[in-house]
Structures are given as C-alpha cells and as structure tokens.
Amino acid sequence: VGGQAGSEGRPGEPTCRSQRLMLQAGLIHPTSPGCYCYLPPTVRAMEKLIKVMDQEMQAVGGQKLNLPSLCSAELWRASGRWDQMGPELFRLQDRHNHGYCLGPTHEELVTALVASQSGLSYRQLPLRLYQVTRKFRDEPKPRFGLLRSREFYMKDMYTFDASEQAARRTYEQVCHTYCRLFTRLGLPFVKVRAATGSIGGTTSHEFQLPADVGEDRLALCPQGHFAANVEMLNGEQTSCPTCGEKLTESKGIEVGHTFYLGTKYSSVANAVFSSAQNKPQLAEMGCYGLGVTRILAASIEVLSTEDSIRWPSLIAPYQLCFIPPKRGSKEEEEGAALLEQVYDDLAQALPHLAGDSVLDDRSQLTIGKRLKDAKRLGYPYVVVAGKRVCEDPPVFEVWNQNASEVLFLSKEGVIELLSKVQVP
Amino acid sequence: VGGQAGSEGRPGEPTCRSQRLMLQAGLIHPTSPGCYCYLPPTVRAMEKLIKVMDQEMQAVGGQKLNLPSLCSAELWRASGRWDQMGPELFRLQDRHNHGYCLGPTHEELVTALVASQSGLSYRQLPLRLYQVTRKFRDEPKPRFGLLRSREFYMKDMYTFDASEQAARRTYEQVCHTYCRLFTRLGLPFVKVRAATGSIGGTTSHEFQLPADVGEDRLALCPQGHFAANVEMLNGEQTSCPTCGEKLTESKGIEVGHTFYLGTKYSSVANAVFSSAQNKPQLAEMGCYGLGVTRILAASIEVLSTEDSIRWPSLIAPYQLCFIPPKRGSKEEEEGAALLEQVYDDLAQALPHLAGDSVLDDRSQLTIGKRLKDAKRLGYPYVVVAGKRVCEDPPVFEVWNQNASEVLFLSKEGVIELLSKVQVP
Structure with missing residues (x-):
C-alpha cells in the first residue's frame, strides 16, 4: 500500500514539508496515490476547522446541507462539464449502466435542487447553501500530501440572488467572510484576481497562502494595490496599474476560490424565482470553495519549522x-x-x-x-x-x-x- | 432528476411512511435512485446523532479517524471481497486504469493501516478505531428513502485485541454501548443473532427496530430469552430453546450490526503486534456498524404518526x-x-x-x-x-x-x- 503511494515524487519520499511532517507525526497515512487515511489528531483539527467554517458561513446566512457524491452523467452533460472536465473526473457506471461522476464540485446538483423548489419567491432570496463534504478529482499528478490529493474535503457554498446587484453584494460579503476566517486562523493570505476555469462565470478570486511549494504564480504590487494570479496578466504587464511600481512575483497555495457565476447554471436547470412583478426570473448565482484538508496541510506548510509542526492555535488537535x-x-x-x-x-x-x-x-x-x-x-x-x-x-x-x-x-x-x- | 428517482416504487410514489414524511417536510430531495440531498434540518439532526455516537464511541475508548472512499482493487482482491461482493460494489478505474471500489465498509483499509504500524505492542491494545463517513453500495433495489439508499452515512468501528478473550470482551462492551445509544434515543430495539454475510467472522448480532416496512424477519421469544434473524433458524425451530414458548415473528429495520471477526482480515494483511513474549501475533478483530442516515429515517418510521414527524427528542433538528x-x-x-x-x-x-x-x-x-x-x-x-x-x-x-x-x-x-x- 505504502509503495503505491510512493509514486508521488521519488518512491516513498515526501515532496514537501507539510507532507513530510504529517507523515512523521502519524497524522496521515497513504493508501493509494492522492488518497490518505486521516488519523485521530488530524480528524480533531479538521473538526475544529469545520466548526470555524460553520460559524463564519452561518454568520453570513449560510444554511448547511449535504449533497451526494454520485452525480448523474445526464446532469453533467446538460451543463457541458461532462465533456469539459475530461480525465479529471472520476467516472463510473452502476449495475444498470447508468453513468455517474464523483462530484468535484456541485453546481449542477444544487442548481437542480433549487430549480425543483416551485413557488420560490424573491422574498426568500438570497439563498446561501453550503456543505462540507468529500470531493473527488483524478489529478494527473497527485502530490504534496493533502495539498494536492485525489480525495479531499471541501467547504462549498452556492448562492442564489434576485439580481446581479444583489449577487455582487453576496460575492463581496462571502469574500469578506473568507478574509475574516483566514485572519482568525492567523494565516498570512492574499486575495488575488483569478481565472474562472472549468467552473465558469465572469469574476473570480483566489485566496492564496504564499509558499515556495505553491503551484500558482502570483503577481503582487508591493504597495498592495494589485494582486493577481499571473494567468490573469497580459504578457507585457510588469507594473502596478494603480501606482506603477514593479510587480513582484510569489508562489502561492490556493486555499479558497470564489466565482461570480451569473446565470450560467441557473439557465441550464431553469432555476427561477418569481419576481416582485410575479414573473419567473433566473437566479443570479455565485459559488465559493474552501479546501478543508488543504488548509490543514497548507497551514502546516507555512507555519512550521523544518522539524516541528506548528498549527494555527485555534485548530490545533x-x-x-x-x-x-x-x-x-x-x-x-x-x-x-x-x-x-x-x-x-x-x-x-x-x-x-x-x-x-x-x-x-x-x-x-x-x-x-x-x-x-x-x-x-x-x-x-x-x-x-x-x-x-x-x-x-x-x-x-x-x-x-x-x-x-x-x-x-x-x-x-x-x-x-x-x-x-x-x-x- | 425527480423522475429518475421515481423508479423507487411506482413513479414518484414514496414507498413508506418515513420517505413520504421526509419528502413532504423538505428534509430530503432525490437526485438519482438511492441518492438524496439532505436538506438543512436533516443535516442538523444528523450532526446531533453523530455527536451522540462520538460520545458513546469515545466512552468505550474509540479513536476517530477518516478513511478514503476510493479503495484499491488489489487490497480487495487480497481479502477476497472484490469478487465476493459482486454487483453491490461500485467499481471504477482511474486515469491510469488502476481499479478501485467505493468502500461500503473498510475492513481492508483499516487492517492495512494497523499492519503498517511496526512495533505495535500488546501494551497498546485494544485499539478501537472508528469513523463516520459516507459509504456506497449499488443496491439492486434502492427504496424506502434513506432506509435503503446507495449512498449513505455509516459509523463503523474496527477493534484490535491481543487475544480472543479480550476481543470477546470488546465485543460485549461495544454491544452494550449500542444498547445504551438506542436507549438514549428512546428507540424500541431488539438485539438479534444474525448471519455474518459478506463481512465474515464467527459471531454476529443485529440491532433491529421492529417495523412492518422492515426487510428483515425476526423470531422472538415472548419472554425475551431468544431473539434471532430467521436466517439463523434451522427449518423446524418454532419454539424458544430456553423456555419452550412459541416464537413470534416480527419484521425489523436493521440499524446496527456487530461482527466478531477473529483473524479473517488480520491474517491477510499480516496485522500483528508483539506479544508479552515478544513474538509477533495476529490481532483479533471485531467490526461494528451503525447506519447514521438509516437511523434518522428508521426513527421517523417507527415514532411518527400518519401525518406528523416525530423525532427522538435528543436529535430533533x-x-x-x-x-x-x-x-x-x-x-x-x-x-x-x-x-x-x-x-x-x-x-x-x-x-x-x-x-x-x-x-x-x-x-x-x-x-x-x-x-x-x-x-x-x-x-x-x-x-x-x-x-x-x-x-x-x-x-x-x-x-x-x-x-x-x-x-x-x-x-x-x-x-x-x-x-x-x-x-x-
């Protein structure tokens, strides 16, 4: 079992500090590439982190639900993601040859759920639904322990608003909540502009912990006017658009990601509410992810010394x-x-x-x-x-x-x- | 989406009281056959139930961990269950064509984990490891809502002892804990002798809630001397072996199941500890399951009236x-x-x-x-x-x-x- 997991990096050799320290301390145990047992102290830290997330999500009106991992191929074909996600999606068939994927995120399912609520009124919006569940992604290169694994826990929130303006306000509120959460954990983070990728939408930000082992490259204004994933820069941009100072580059570990989705998913599922004029209208959506197990490992990555684990005090086991x-x-x-x-x-x-x-x-x-x-x-x-x-x-x-x-x-x-x- | 889920019973028609009441109250929403969204009140009840389980498991020395859903085919072939489980196992391949199943239980993984702990001493036993995670089973007939679904939450505990005698003591302690848990919930239950099925082992009991919709048939002594799943009776047995009274038959919903496993899994994985004589010796195992989401539905099934949900007070949302x-x-x-x-x-x-x-x-x-x-x-x-x-x-x-x-x-x-x- 351990041998197979060794395909991360050289056989049996951990590829970053958090992975090495977590293995040494008996916090995780590899079973297959990118799959880990979380041992009791890790479960304690994870449950504390989830409690902090619950507090913050509920403070912003979040209601907690729980969506299945098995997502039907039909639903994913309708959104276009069945083909778009390619080999990153774990796919399987049941005994009746119906196709499913193991959900890496749940835009399709949650939008179908909201679409099924007939009689939804604008007075009941915003809806802010979230879950903390296991997610799956068939990474081409699972590595760095819990930083890039194939099975992991994510907090994902999906919001439904009555207008673009209201949805933008929701977006700002959730981003603010994410900032507060990382501040409570005592983690040094930057919020950067980011691409929307396979999730889609028109606006997106990532929450990044600067670290050499990070797989994202960030361009930062030293005065704090500008911060972006380099994927967002046009080729020539080397200075801050506000103050003109030269942008510095840093690597980062993505621990959160927010998307303003508009009606990309609600138009497919016909997720409507009745407006003040009693007309059916598509909900304006956003989605918001925090990597639960990734935050545990990323915290250890950025806070620890060479040979001693340091946890954010609030969530130490x-x-x-x-x-x-x-x-x-x-x-x-x-x-x-x-x-x-x-x-x-x-x-x-x-x-x-x-x-x-x-x-x-x-x-x-x-x-x-x-x-x-x-x-x-x-x-x-x-x-x-x-x-x-x-x-x-x-x-x-x-x-x-x-x-x-x-x-x-x-x-x-x-x-x-x-x-x-x-x-x- | 709802239409597909309607393949349980006649299209769109709930097949038992708990399913009907939970759908009407907006506690669950079907997505695919045997797959449900758990809506916010259900998540609250589930989190309370898990807290009660944590208390009881920790009172008996349980340590909580968390094992991956993706279980490698190799590991399951070694135990023989890859073939034995047949079409009940959800199977898939990753991008490198490695085979996996989605764990319905985790004997193989947890035994491999314990086997990997070199230097385990008899002084560190018993080990009582448990988790509360999502499980998967490709049921031939998913139905009755959360009573028989394909994706569900289970509390599963695995115990490792230094001798058969110690393992039998563990078995009694965990059974006692299960009785206390159902008593705290105010649920009428019976503990019956049961077959070991695909899990294996030599002794097994089920915890059953008597209910007409139950899929198990139980034979009970009216004086309480004897209780068994009818699968355990030889054809002619109609009276209590202790007092001779005629056995009555009842249907039941299985909400818990305990197995004395002996060395069935530890011998395959070579899960050993060093004995007082400093010799490697196979751990004696037990495994113990409680259906988390099934207990929620079964409680509603047995406590509710025709049109009103009744929860066990302790876990009401x-x-x-x-x-x-x-x-x-x-x-x-x-x-x-x-x-x-x-x-x-x-x-x-x-x-x-x-x-x-x-x-x-x-x-x-x-x-x-x-x-x-x-x-x-x-x-x-x-x-x-x-x-x-x-x-x-x-x-x-x-x-x-x-x-x-x-x-x-x-x-x-x-x-x-x-x-x-x-x-x-």
Whole structure:
C-alpha cells in the first residue's frame, strides 16, 4: 500500500514539508496515490476547522446541507462539464449502466435542487447553501500530501440572488467572510484576481497562502494595490496599474476560490424565482470553495519549522500537553501530584480546555525527550513539571510554542496564561 | 432528476411512511435512485446523532479517524471481497486504469493501516478505531428513502485485541454501548443473532427496530430469552430453546450490526503486534456498524404518526418552535413582546436551547395553521402566544408533541418545563 503511494515524487519520499511532517507525526497515512487515511489528531483539527467554517458561513446566512457524491452523467452533460472536465473526473457506471461522476464540485446538483423548489419567491432570496463534504478529482499528478490529493474535503457554498446587484453584494460579503476566517486562523493570505476555469462565470478570486511549494504564480504590487494570479496578466504587464511600481512575483497555495457565476447554471436547470412583478426570473448565482484538508496541510506548510509542526492555535488537535517528571527522579511523586492539581484547577476554571489536554505519561522517558516530541507534534502549549516544581510555591515550565518562548509560572500564572486560549 | 428517482416504487410514489414524511417536510430531495440531498434540518439532526455516537464511541475508548472512499482493487482482491461482493460494489478505474471500489465498509483499509504500524505492542491494545463517513453500495433495489439508499452515512468501528478473550470482551462492551445509544434515543430495539454475510467472522448480532416496512424477519421469544434473524433458524425451530414458548415473528429495520471477526482480515494483511513474549501475533478483530442516515429515517418510521414527524427528542433538528399571535389580532403586539421575553429569559437560563429554537414569524397565517405545520415538522415543543397570553400573569400554550399533551404555563413554568430538555 505504502509503495503505491510512493509514486508521488521519488518512491516513498515526501515532496514537501507539510507532507513530510504529517507523515512523521502519524497524522496521515497513504493508501493509494492522492488518497490518505486521516488519523485521530488530524480528524480533531479538521473538526475544529469545520466548526470555524460553520460559524463564519452561518454568520453570513449560510444554511448547511449535504449533497451526494454520485452525480448523474445526464446532469453533467446538460451543463457541458461532462465533456469539459475530461480525465479529471472520476467516472463510473452502476449495475444498470447508468453513468455517474464523483462530484468535484456541485453546481449542477444544487442548481437542480433549487430549480425543483416551485413557488420560490424573491422574498426568500438570497439563498446561501453550503456543505462540507468529500470531493473527488483524478489529478494527473497527485502530490504534496493533502495539498494536492485525489480525495479531499471541501467547504462549498452556492448562492442564489434576485439580481446581479444583489449577487455582487453576496460575492463581496462571502469574500469578506473568507478574509475574516483566514485572519482568525492567523494565516498570512492574499486575495488575488483569478481565472474562472472549468467552473465558469465572469469574476473570480483566489485566496492564496504564499509558499515556495505553491503551484500558482502570483503577481503582487508591493504597495498592495494589485494582486493577481499571473494567468490573469497580459504578457507585457510588469507594473502596478494603480501606482506603477514593479510587480513582484510569489508562489502561492490556493486555499479558497470564489466565482461570480451569473446565470450560467441557473439557465441550464431553469432555476427561477418569481419576481416582485410575479414573473419567473433566473437566479443570479455565485459559488465559493474552501479546501478543508488543504488548509490543514497548507497551514502546516507555512507555519512550521523544518522539524516541528506548528498549527494555527485555534485548530490545533490538542491545545495542551502536560509532562510529569521522569520516573525515579527526586521530583517524581510531588511533581506528578502538583501537575495533576494544575490540570484539575484548569478543568474547573477553563472547562473548554479539559478535553483539549494530553498527559504524556511515558515517564520512563526523560522530560527532554518528551518535550522534543511535544514540540515536534505542535501542541501550542506544553506544561512541564521540571526541576523547579518542588520550590515553594511550585514553579511550572510553560512552553508557548507558537511564540517560541518559555515561561516559569505559578499554578495561578499557568491558568491565567491559558485563559486566553480559544477553541472553536 | 425527480423522475429518475421515481423508479423507487411506482413513479414518484414514496414507498413508506418515513420517505413520504421526509419528502413532504423538505428534509430530503432525490437526485438519482438511492441518492438524496439532505436538506438543512436533516443535516442538523444528523450532526446531533453523530455527536451522540462520538460520545458513546469515545466512552468505550474509540479513536476517530477518516478513511478514503476510493479503495484499491488489489487490497480487495487480497481479502477476497472484490469478487465476493459482486454487483453491490461500485467499481471504477482511474486515469491510469488502476481499479478501485467505493468502500461500503473498510475492513481492508483499516487492517492495512494497523499492519503498517511496526512495533505495535500488546501494551497498546485494544485499539478501537472508528469513523463516520459516507459509504456506497449499488443496491439492486434502492427504496424506502434513506432506509435503503446507495449512498449513505455509516459509523463503523474496527477493534484490535491481543487475544480472543479480550476481543470477546470488546465485543460485549461495544454491544452494550449500542444498547445504551438506542436507549438514549428512546428507540424500541431488539438485539438479534444474525448471519455474518459478506463481512465474515464467527459471531454476529443485529440491532433491529421492529417495523412492518422492515426487510428483515425476526423470531422472538415472548419472554425475551431468544431473539434471532430467521436466517439463523434451522427449518423446524418454532419454539424458544430456553423456555419452550412459541416464537413470534416480527419484521425489523436493521440499524446496527456487530461482527466478531477473529483473524479473517488480520491474517491477510499480516496485522500483528508483539506479544508479552515478544513474538509477533495476529490481532483479533471485531467490526461494528451503525447506519447514521438509516437511523434518522428508521426513527421517523417507527415514532411518527400518519401525518406528523416525530423525532427522538435528543436529535430533533430544532427543539423548540415559537408561534406569536396572528397579525391584526388583538393579542398581536403584547403577545409578540411577551413571547420574545420568554425567548430572552430562556436563552439566558438555558443557553444550549437558544440555537435550537425557531420563530415562526409568518404572522399572516393563523396560529392554527402554523401549529399544524409545527406538528407536522416534529418540533418536540411548540410555545404559542394564544388567547390567554394577555391574562395577568400571561399564560402560554405549550405543546409537548412526543407526549401528545398541551400545557398552559406561566413564563417561569415554560422555562421549568424546558429545563429538562437535552441537546447532545
């Protein structure tokens, strides 16, 4: 199994930092090219990320639904994408020889759903429907672990408005929400103009995390006036259209993509609402994607050091690791009891962190060895019962990994420090 | 699209109560035979059900992971299931002509994962790994809505133990957990002996909800000494082997299935651990499934009345519906304000219910019409600002749907009543 997955890069060799770190830490396990098992810490991070997405999507009026993976060939032929998508589409036939594809996105299905709601009135618009589901894409070169896989999770939202003006407003609102989401995650991102590709429509932006391993090339104005995927430039454009400064180039990992679709899909499915004049009118659509599993890997790619994972604090699988003294040390008994007291008081004062804590009770190992593991795995905070735990009052060693600092704190100080830690 | 889905039963005609009620209430929308969009209230119920499952699985030491849908043909050929499953397996080829199936269950993948963990020690066992993911099965006759669909969600757990004795203990513990889960949901269930089918193994039980529409036939001792799927009886058996009473027959909907697998899969994948004697030894396995979307539909099937949905209270999409007075009624203004006060006080006293409440502000409709809708949709509680809301002190009408009773209560009485309502 592992051998087959090795067809990414040289056999068995990870091709980027996030893939290497995630494999080493046991966060993912390859099964087939571009297909991975997500192991328990990854599922925890993913569920937290989905919670953040739910909050943001619902803040902008999103309603969550869930669409099937099996999409009928008829529906995709009607939109033209059955032929257009070519070999990127996984295709199959059922026992009655009906054709299906495994949905990479769901414009066709969701538009057919809205078209089926007879009696939809302009008063019920906008509709903002989203899902967080597994998607499929038969990539020519699956690689970079979860950055470019063939099976992945995506948050996709589809919006239906009564006019182009309203749909443009929706577009701005969702883009704004995406910016807020990446800001909450503490990720450095740029929003760039982008091509509409196989999805279609007339306006499109990508949300990119600058990174050398990124597969997109971005042209950026150093003053921030202009940002585009280079695919959008005409050949000669080398300076900012606003201030004239020379554009700089950066590579980026695409983590979000927005499209203003107009009536491309609603006209095919006849997705109409009745207007204020009681006339049937085509809905103006937009679609908006965020790569869930890709954001996990891209975060690790851009935040981590060479040998230590760093998560966005908000979605780290666990916020806290507790390390009691080594077995047989002179602090062993008292230190373990005092550390347990920190945990108990913490669970009382900050109950949301109780389930986000791990006790590394492999006390046959030195503190140093366990601390190294904890740093490698990317717990935002590590609380150690070290040499000074037997002082009066006891002093705990707290590693704030994302700030790369160590603090020596009393029990109350530890709880005070951790009171600012958020879980979604 | 709807037409194609009509191939279940007569064209366009739902074939059982849950399917009819779920279609009428806009909970599901068919796309292809046996494939459904789950609309927002269904997603809410499903997410609550998954939360209950997470609680129960984690209480028994379960660790949540997530396995790919695309399962390589090689892996399935090795276990023998590639041929054995026949046309029930959705099969496809990727762009390099490698064969895959869409996983209906994941014994092969999870066993390969465990086999890849070199250095697994008996001290790390038992391992109890589970996921809640979309599964695929090309049913010969998809029908009954979410009761027998081709794409569905399943909670599947796979356990790895160091000895048969330990694995039998795990089996009992997981069965016990399943019983507790169905009890928490308030569902009448029976645990019956069952055949092992294409999964294999030596011991198996099904968890069945008795219902006429069920596709399994069960033989039950009226005293509760014996319960089996009739497939397990030898031809002549008509009485209880313990007390001799005549067995009664009932139909059932299978909502859970447990298998003691032994080494059927671990021997194929060489999933070993090192024993206390430091010898490699095959893990003893079990697997355990709960149909997530099937439980939603089966609950509605067995709890609902002819024209009104009843959910297990714990997982109802929303716990509460508030109905303010009709527009233009003499209670309109005061009643709406008083009802809002109930909501505000409730949100303060019982914050977990704040997001579980719906305000039916279609005040152009009579209270009676909206109450009928609320009953049809299955809110466990409906709070109405009716005629008596202008009394001093104000009296609210509270419909407890699952108990089929109406109560007339003060604001404090409403909050007192609702304080016992649980959300997972």
